[in-house]
Amino acid sequence: MSRTSDPAELFAAALDGDRGSIARLLSYIERGGDRAREVGRLAYPHSGDAYTVGITGAPGAGKSTLTSAVIGHLRALEIEVAVLAIDPTSPFTGGAILGDRVRMQDHSTDPGVFIRSMATRGHLGGLTLATPEAVRLLDALGRDWILVETVGVGQVEVEVAGKADSTVVVVNPGWGDSVQANKAGLMEIADVFVINKADRKGVEETRRDLEQMLDMSDLPRDAWRPPIVATVATSADGVPAMWDAVLAHRAHAESSGQLLERRSFRARQELREIVTARLREQARQICTGERWDALADAVATHDLDPWSAAEAMLHPT
Amino acid sequence: MSRTSDPAELFAAALDGDRGSIARLLSYIERGGDRAREVGRLAYPHSGDAYTVGITGAPGAGKSTLTSAVIGHLRALEIEVAVLAIDPTSPFTGGAILGDRVRMQDHSTDPGVFIRSMATRGHLGGLTLATPEAVRLLDALGRDWILVETVGVGQVEVEVAGKADSTVVVVNPGWGDSVQANKAGLMEIADVFVINKADRKGVEETRRDLEQMLDMSDLPRDAWRPPIVATVATSADGVPAMWDAVLAHRAHAESSGQLLERRSFRARQELREIVTARLREQARQICTGERWDALADAVATHDLDPWSAAEAMLHPT
Numbered sequence: 078m079s080r081t082s083d084p085a086e087l088f089a090a091a092l093d094g095d096r097g098s099i100a101r102l103l104s105y106i107e108r109g110g111d112r113a114r115e116v117g118r119l120a121y122p123h124s125g126d127a128y129t130v131g132i133t134g135a136p137g138a139g140k141s142t143l144t145s146a147v148i149g150h151l152r153a154l155e156i157e158v159a160v161l162a163i164d165p166t167s168p169f170t171g172g173a174i175l176g177d178r179v180r181m182q183d184h185s186t187d188p189g190v191f192i193r194s195m196a197t198r199g200h201l202g203g204l205t206l207a208t209p210e211a212v213r214l215l216d217a218l219g220r221d222w223i224l225v226e227t228v229g230v231g232q233v234e235v236e237v238a239g240k241a242d243s244t245v246v247v248v249n250p251g252w253g254d255s256v257q258a259n260k261a262g263l264m265e266i267a268d269v270f271v272i273n274k275a276d277r278k279g280v281e282e283t284r285r286d287l288e289q290m291l292d293m294s295d296l297p298r299d300a301w302r303p304p305i306v307a308t309v310a311t312s313a314d315g316v317p318a319m320w321d322a323v324l325a326h327r328a329h330a331e332s333s334g335q336l337l338e339r340r341s342f343r344a345r346q347e348l349r350e351i352v353t354a355r356l357r358e359q360a361r362q363i364c365t366g367e368r369w370d371a372l373a374d375a376v377a378t379h380d381l382d383p384w385s386a387a388e389a390m391l392h393p394t
Numbered sequence: 395m396s397r398t399s400d401p402a403e404l405f406a407a408a409l410d411g412d413r414g415s416i417a418r419l420l421s422y423i424e425r426g427g428d429r430a431r432e433v434g435r436l437a438y439p440h441s442g443d444a445y446t447v448g449i450t451g452a453p454g455a456g457k458s459t460l461t462s463a464v465i466g467h468l469r470a471l472e473i474e475v476a477v478l479a480i481d482p483t484s485p486f487t488g489g490a491i492l493g494d495r496v497r498m499q500d501h502s503t504d505p506g507v508f509i510r511s512m513a514t515r516g517h518l519g520g521l522t523l524a525t526p527e528a529v530r531l532l533d534a535l536g537r538d539w540i541l542v543e544t545v546g547v548g549q550v551e552v553e554v555a556g557k558a559d560s561t562v563v564v565v566n567p568g569w570g571d572s573v574q575a576n577k578a579g580l581m582e583i584a585d586v587f588v589i590n591k592a593d594r595k596g597v598e599e600t601r602r603d604l605e606q607m608l609d610m611s612d613l614p615r616d617a618w619r620p621p622i623v624a625t626v627a628t629s630a631d632g633v634p635a636m637w638d639a640v641l642a643h644r645a646h647a648e649s650s651g652q653l654l655e656r657r658s659f660r661a662r663q664e665l666r667e668i669v670t671a672r673l674r675e676q677a678r679q680i681c682t683g684e685r686w687d688a689l690a691d692a693v694a695t696h697d698l699d700p701w702s703a704a705e706a707m708l709h710p711t
Contacts, residue, residue: 114701125696341694348690349681351704356673364666373665377658379442384431387668 084112088119091218094188099218103193106210109354117210123217130323131241133227133266138247139273142310143319144226148184150316151222157189159220161211163227191215206350208240209343240343242336243326245269245319246303248287250279264290267303268326271319275307301329363390401429405436408535411505416535420510423527426671434527440534447640448558450544450583455564456590460627460636461543465501467633468539474506476537478528480544508532523667525557526660557660559653560643562586562636563620565604567596581607584620585643588636592624618646680707 081087084105090098105112132140132147144160151158184190195211208225215223225241246267272283287305296302304322308315330336363369372389375381398404401422407415422429449457449464461477468475501507512528525542532540542558563584589600604622613619621639625632647653680686689706692698 117701118699121699337694341691344693344700345681345690347700348686348693348703348707349677351700352680352707353674353677355704355708356677357670360666360670360673363669364662369665373662374658376665377654377661382435382438383661383664383668384434386665387672390665390669391672 084115084119088116091214092123096191099191099214100193102214103195103211106207106214107195109206113207113210116214120210120214120217124213125216127212127216127221127223128243128327129212129223129225129241131225131227131244131266132247133244133263134247134271134273135249138249139310140226140247143247143271143273143308143316144224145184146308146310146313146316147224147320148190149313150320152184152187152189155189156222157220158222158224159191159215159218160193160224160226161208161215162192162194163208163225191218191220205346206354209347240346242330242339243268243323245271245323247271247273248283249274250277250283260290264294268301268330269319269322270303270305271315272305272307273310275315276309280307299333301326301333301335401432401436405433408531409440413508416508416531417510419531420512420528423524423531424512426523430524430527433531437527437531437534441530442533444529444533444538444540445560445644446529446540446542446558448542448544448561448583449564450561450580451564451588451590452566455566456627457543457564460564460588460590460625460633461541462501463625463627463630463633464541464637465507466630467637469501469504469506472506473539474537475539475541476508476532476535477510477541477543478525478532479509479511480525480542508535508537522663523671526664557663559647559656560585560640562588562640564588564590565600566591567594567600577607581611585618585647586636586639587620587622588632589622589624590627592632593626597624616650618643618650618652 081090082101084102087098087101091102102116105116107113132144134140141162144162148158148160184192193211195207212223212225244266246263246269248263248270250272270287272280272287284305284307291302304325306315306319306322308319310316327336330339369390372381372386376383376386398407399418401419404415404418408419419433422433424430449461451457458479461479465475465477501509510528512524529540529542561583563580563586565580565587567589587604589597589604601622601624608619621642623632623636623639625636627633644653647656686707689698689703693700693703
């Protein structure tokens with residue numbers, strides 16, 4: 078493993094397939110700041126070919142097992158794949174502490190598979206910035222398929238998952254109760270529905286429930302209607318059919334212009350995040366130091382009004 | 395009631411005691427933006443004399459009833475008072491929809507009392523900016539005592555309450571269960587503890603519980619130790635004692651330098667909010683328009699990397 082901390086050297090080693098260097102670069106991206114930006118600049122010219130598949134659903138739905146089964150399916154077809162497992166609720170860095178997901182360990186020695194957990198470091202902006210950058214790096218390293226698994230069905234998870242080119246929403250028979258809070262959000266982002274753990278009872282009711290919600294959701298006549306596939310991820314039953322559904326959605330997205338539209342939306346989101354992060358950094362720099370202390374004290378003692386003080390901070394003469 | 399919408403005219407009428415004009419000015423503050431800033435600039439030179447008392451605690455603890463009893467106590471002493479009832483969880487403007495608090499209606503015809511509900515309009519930044527501005531306006535209009543009642547014991551409420559010169563935390567006998575989540579936060583901001591509904595059983599246990607938490611909280615030897623007062627707000631029992639505790643804390647805060655320290659801390663908070671709001675506004679303006687669309691599309695089609703695009707937006711040449 079390379080011992081350098083220089084992003085350019087690490088990137089060169091990563092292009093040669095050195096997994097330690099890839100992990101290091103992803104840690105830089107996770108941490109944000111100047112180094113993350115440098116990794117991004119290095120990766121960008123090599124990127125642009127990967128296709129991302131989001132896999133999301135309630136905790137316990139079997140997303141990791143399904144992801145692992147998908148990896149097996151793709152590897153049997155000799156397709157290389159990278160997996161980002163995103164956990165917005167964990168304050169720890171996934172790479173260091175969560176490690177690779179236990180269920181995916183089967184693939185840990187396969188050089189055609191790269192798996193990485195990512196977590197925020199407390200601030201959500203971090204993840205919305207880091208996820209597209211991590212995808213860009215893996216893309217630059219030649220992975221044509223990137224699976225992005227998000228834990229949970231909250232607002233943030235749905236947002237991250239909604240950034241994929243195709244999004245698979247995983248539910249279970251009798252799902253209704255567990256995800257009630259954000260059913261509408263999941264309906265909005267799903268390109269493929271998977272009823273996992275389909276060896277349990279209630280599969281047909283769940284399918285009817287989903288079809289009914291799709292009927293009510295007022296899709297335009299020529300729009301993509303998310304297919305519903307039943308799987309048993311533990312035995313890989315239904316996984317080829319699920320992947321075919323993803324491929325069908327990809328073909329639709331490419332031909333209909335939906336893919337370009339989605340990527341354009343994502344580009345706007347990322348740009349907005351970058352601009353906001355820059356301005357936030359600017360605010361942090363403004364609100365510190367001797368000048369700041371003097372102005373704040375003047376406001377506290379009623380010698381200066383807060384707007385004039387803010388003005389003086391923003392536009393020092 | 396004045397029919398003008400000009401802040402300067404409204405402010406002049408408000409100085410003459412016109413309640414409709416005060417309400418109008420507070421609505422401007424609630425809405426934010428240029429008009430809010432103008433109200434702030436008008437009020438500032440007249441402000442600086444008021445003392446704020448925060449009243450907070452779990453929903454149902456009896457804060458409104460206690461506030462109403464405090465008003466009665468102050469009015470009996472011929473002290474004028476203003477009340478801001480802050481509800482960060484409500485998306486509605488308090489002034490228009492919640493109206494003045496039902497329990498405080500007793501005082502609605504008393505010209506020595508001004509009561510106003512305030513709510514966010516969805517964004518929290520709004521409230522952290524609006525509350526000090528509303529206080530400043532009421533201060534400018536000559537109210538020497540401003541009670542700021544906050545609903546709930548979440549992070550935001552604690553933050554708003556913590557901005558008062560003296561903070562009263564209202565609990566009930568057997569309070570332990572209802573506020574468990576944020577006990578530490580309440581302990582940190584309390585200058586006076588009130589055990590309201592003290593006609594119920596469990597007062598002494600609650601008092602012991604509080605004393606024990608105070609013992610464990612490692613106060614410096616010369617620090618203020620929050621007194622614990624039992625009240626029955628519905629009959630005003632204990633309210634004079636509670637107010638005396640507030641006056642004692644005020645005297646301590648003024649002589650120890652704690653008041654200046656707190657106001658200095660608040661000034662920094664407000665300044666930071668103003669700077670952040672300005673930069674947020676700047677981001678909003680940047681991320682729109684033809685130039686933005688063109689750059690975002692270039693990023694989407696991989697013709698331009700996102701950092702160069704952001705740079706181009708932030709520093710147009």
